[in-house]
Amino acid sequence: MVILRNLRAVCSALILFSLSGNVAWSQSAKTIKIIVPFPPGGTATILARLLAEQISRVHGLTMLIENRPGAGASIGYEAIARALPDGNTLGINGNSIVINPILRKVNYDPLTSFEPICYLVSSPQVIVVNSASPYRKLSDFIDEARAKPGELSLASVGPATTQHIGFEMLRHLAKIDVNYVPYPGGAPAVTALLGGHVTSVLGNYSEVIEQLEARKLRALAATSSTRIEPLPDLPTVAESGYKGYDVQVWFGLIAPAKTAKKTLSELGAWFTASMHAPEVKPKLLTLGLYPVGKCGADFGAFIHTQYDDYTRIVREADIKVE
Numbered sequence: 635m636v637i638l639r640n641l642r643a644v645c646s647a648l649i650l651f652s653l654s655g656n657v658a659w660s661q662s663a664k665t666i667k668i669i670v671p672f673p674p675g676g677t678a679t680i681l682a683r684l685l686a687e688q689i690s691r692v693h694g695l696t697m698l699i700e701n702r703p704g705a706g707a708s709i710g711y712e713a714i715a716r717a718l719p720d721g722n723t724l725g726i727n728g729n730s731i732v733i734n735p736i737l738r739k740v741n742y743d744p745l746t747s748f749e750p751i752c753y754l755v756s757s758p759q760v761i762v763v764n765s766a767s768p769y770r771k772l773s774d775f776i777d778e779a780r781a782k783p784g785e786l787s788l789a790s791v792g793p794a795t796t797q798h799i800g801f802e803m804l805r806h807l808a809k810i811d812v813n814y815v816p817y818p819g820g821a822p823a824v825t826a827l828l829g830g831h832v833t834s835v836l837g838n839y840s841e842v843i844e845q846l847e848a849r850k851l852r853a854l855a856a857t858s859s860t861r862i863e864p865l866p867d868l869p870t871v872a873e874s875g876y877k878g879y880d881v882q883v884w885f886g887l888i889a890p891a892k893t894a895k896k897t898l899s900e901l902g903a904w905f906t907a908s909m910h911a912p913e914v915k916p917k918l919l920t921l922g923l924y925p926v927g928k929c930g931a932d933f934g935a936f937i938h939t940q941y942d943d944y945t946r947i948v949r950e951a952d953i954k955v956e
Contacts, residue, residue, distance in 0.1 A: 665696040669725040671710020673703040673819030677838045678726045688908040706794035715747040719890040721897035729796035732941040737794045737955045751887040752902045753928040759857040772855040772874040783811035789823040789832040792816035800881035806951045807876045839922035857881040902929040
């Protein structure tokens with residue numbers, strides 16, 4: 635009878651463990667994969683690596699970064715949506731997660747295919763030109779574009795990305811005819827600008843800062859509503875005459891839909907702590923990545939608002955993807 639009672643106790647414990655899903659997730663998980671739906675070398679990859687390295691040091695886990703770029707980041711988002719909801723596959727997301735479904739057919743729903751974990755950082759954008767360019771401020775570029783319709787170009791990651799939307803907004807507000815040149819990532823766009831293949835780039839501050847400091851590129855304007863702290867003398871697009879213009883990239887952390895709430899909460903705490911760690915936060919700020927740390931339902935509400943806002947912007951500017 636004692637043996638039978640013990641056996642029943644063990645069985646009951648096993649049943650409770652199986653029903654609890656991921657209660658012991660943090661102890662049992664040895665490897666966590668973070669899918670980055672953008673090319674290597676970009677801001678999202680840098681962010682993922684900084685946070686993954688910190689979490690690995692603190693919690694003793696193996697963190698793998700897997701870049702899955704393509705189709706305006708849709709390929710990566712679809713891979714995240716299809717992954718098992720066990721907390722061992724996560725994804726970095728940005729504005730593109732809500733922009734893509736507005737402009738093209740995708741195999742995920744931005745509002746139901748994922749669980750929001752945390753809004754990690756915001757990243758201001760800048761419009762830059764080659765240092766050999768004659769343009770010293772945004773008005774120089776705009777004036778030249780009006781004088782030579784169809785001759786100038788602006789490159790960015792895209793299409794169907796925040797930068798693409800930002801370009802179309804500028805073209806619409808300034809009433810200019812400038813060629814849009816999409817690249818698979820911000821880094822390739824900057825390389826093209828350095829090589830003289832395009833006239834300008836609208837890109838993440840973190841992806842152009844080294845070239846700005848080396849004076850190989852020149853910044854014409856910041857695309858955010860306020861000036862960038864490390865570049866206090868650089869005016870915004872709004873200050874340059876286009877009131878209401880505000881384009882910022884944000885990056886967050888998501889998991890496949892139906893991932894356990896306890897797991898999401900624990901991951902959110904890990905990543906938030908990592909962002910504010912003294913070994914990490916100064917590096918983020920140097921890159922122009924400003925920690926936010928809005929998690930759970932608050933991040934979910936933010937994504938819903940972004941979807942509504944971009945739907946309106948795309949409709950008003952009549953933006954389309956070929």
